[in-house]
Amino acid sequence: MAGLVRLVLILFIGWIAYSLFRRWLAGTSSSAGRKQDIGQMVRCAKCGLHFPRQEAFTKHERYYCCRDHMQQDQH
Numbered sequence: 120m121a122g123l124v125r126l127v128l129i130l131f132i133g134w135i136a137y138s139l140f141r142r143w144l145a146g147t148s149s150s151a152g153r154k155q156d157i158g159q160m161v162r163c164a165k166c167g168l169h170f171p172r173q174e175a176f177t178k179h180e181r182y183y184c185c186r187d188h189m190q191q192d193q194h
């Protein structure tokens with residue numbers, strides 16, 4: 120019976136270590152992704168202004184600085 124308890128304990132510790140490792144891995148990859156998003160700049164297809172990609176309006180794979188420019192640019 121003592122052997123079974125030890126086995127369960129080892130599995131439990133292993134599972135904790137694995138989940139902590141997964142959490143650490145997810146944390147490092149998501150922070151790297153955020154850094155990449157901030158660094159990426161795009162150009163408005165209407166006025167040529169450069170701005171962060173996360174603030175862009177997109178239509179037909181083009182980027183626009185605002186909704187007005189997206190609607191004005193007809194292609």
Ligand SMILES: [Zn+2]
Pocket residue numbers: 163164165166167168183184185188
């Ligand atoms: Zn614009």
